[in-house]
């Protein structure tokens with residue numbers, strides 16, 4: 483990330499009619515630079531690499547691993563406003579399984595950039611496919627978008643659900659129904 487963000491935010495504050503030297507916001511440009519390093523840490527990072535795989539000697543034919551309600555926070559690429567919610571992630575393993583904590587880490591990885599909910603949902607599945615070559619992947623995200631709630635159409639409390647099913651989940655209604663009933667509690 484470029485190191486001129488502090489200067490640009492100072493200019494932005496001036497442009498919106500603020501006084502960048504007033505005590506309340508004098509440190510804001512520095513804070514935003516630091517914050518962007520955190521919330522945009524995946525920009526230009528193509529692949530999730532922080533994972534461990536284990537031999538699958540436990541999961542039988544067509545059984546899946548389902549992790550529900552993984553919280554995420556991301557920034558919409560149209561307005562640079564937050565969208566946030568939960569992701570539900572399932573996969574049917576082949577010969578490898580992934581360390582469980584790495585699934586929320588993967589969700590973090592795909593959300594720390596300017597993106598859209600559809601891309602977040604797809605990217606979780608695509609990264610899992612690359613890493614594990616599983617027999618199937620199912621991802622559902624549920625999110626609230628600040629660009630819909632605090633500006634523009636201003637519809638609060640509406641939730642957007644996006645689904646991405648691949649492999650066996652596309653062909654086998656029983657596996658898909660089981661995923662859907664699991665994430666719906």
Ligand SMILES: Nc1nc2c(ncn2[C@@H]2O[C@H](COP(=O)(O)OP(=O)(O)OP(=O)(O)O)[C@@H](O)[C@H]2O)c(=O)[nH]1
Pocket residue numbers: 558559560565597598599600627629630634635
């Ligand atoms: N598909 C999709 N659209 C999104 C997402 N986040 C924000 N948007 C939409 O992006 C669209 C951008 O539309 P524009 O007409 O270019 O922008 P705008 O004038 O600010 O639109 P309004 O929000 O309708 O005022 C809006 O409809 C947003 O609701 C997302 O994750 N996925």
Ligand SMILES: [Zn+2]
Pocket residue numbers: 558559560561562563627629630
């Ligand atoms: Zn938006």
